[in-house]
Amino acid sequence: MSHQISPLPNLNPVRVIAITGCDGSGKSTLAASLVEQLASQEPAELLYLGQSSGRIGEWISSLPIIGGPFGRYLLKKSDRVHEKPSTPPGNATTLVIFLLSYWRVFKFKRMLKKSRQGQLLITDRYPQAEVAGFRFDGPQLAKTVGGNRWVRALRKQEEKLYQWMASYKPMLLIRLDIDEKTAYSRKPDHDINALREKIAVIPHLNFNGANILDLDGREPASKILDESIRAVQDLLKSKNV
Template identity: 45%
Template sequence: MTKHHTRRELIGASPINSELVDYLNQARSPSHNQLAPCVALIGCDGSGKSTLARDLVSLLNRNINTRSVYLGLGTGDFGRRIAKLPLVGGVVSRFLQNKASKAHEGRDKRLPGLATALAMFGLSLTRRHRFREALKYRKKGVQIVTDRYPQAELAGGFDGPGLNSARKGSPLVEYLARREQSIYRQMAAYQPTVIIRLNVDVDTALARKADHERALLEKKIAVLPTLSFAGARIVDIDATRPYGDVLASTLAVLQRFGLRA
């Protein structure tokens, strides 16, 4: 087993390596042990994160106080709601998509203007607020199940910084990009107990989220396996299977990490 795969398992294709999980549980840092458990659900749109988060909280809450926290930005759903507005919806939606596309392009592009940068920075501050609320609950002994989890490895979406600090721009926007990167590094330093990565193919995702763009879903599916979330413990689950099987597999993983429904 290579170093790259030491913290990952695949559910639905191979059995859980219980010895590996036991070893990882023993290796938890002291700061992590001071917090109540946190289960982070990540995956492409249409992988079932929201439904699974809701059901996990309902089941885990029977034994220990458990809450669900959404750590995404919700900008995709916001844009789709705007697009449905009469007369102006299509125009405004295309404007927002164009702004987002320019902001998320490659490293050779410049940072966006101040207005766009401030909006993106503001969204990250909102995410940090939610993250801090989750930490407060964990410090009080409340288990947390998160829909999404912040990462500091890749800017321009995928629950990472909105601004790419490697790009050039105005001095003020460059400062915002550096500050935003620091915020995400601080959040990513708090590793969840386990990350459940729900894997689906693009056709399955589109069947569940027909209003999404295929190209964007394909990009998300391609990028997710490359993210390490600061070395967090990641378990892969095949989310193309019937939901009952996905839920059962997830509960089996959580039991091995000491979380019981």
């Protein structure tokens, strides 16, 4: 069950083309192709705005005393929060989740800086503050309940961070829709229940009222790219940004 969280204010869109959708919908392929096409016209760069658990895992594993096995254990515990939201997370699990979210904030700030410098950013994924859970690029701790004072404080802080990020709307958000069968055929190593949940939730997110272009992720990659390029170019001309 998805946990709804607080609404947030609207800010002017930033020079960002965000791509979202379930795993297997073609986000990464479209993002890379868009950068390749648009970079010939103006400065454009690809940024991944997922939580990057791999990098955080490497950092945790490199810490003295903690080591690799315990670092992997903590990341697994943070993943299980999604399956058992009613169980209060422990201090270590809470810290790992918060670090994952803060790494996303760090990348988001980097995106804003580049946008202000005039670059056009293409992002694979985009944070939202409507539904809790890393699966939907929302705050993970907001899925949980209870915990000690420190856990509750980090949960509240994480929610504020996502509200802040979501207040910056991309000038265009391309959402790639896909069905469960196609998604699983492209990503057979993924958990079918996770894919099913993403397919059920992501199409209903409004990303703080962003300009959303819904495309069928089952279509040929070339057709999806052509429609995306046309929408981006029309927007750049009309907005003169």
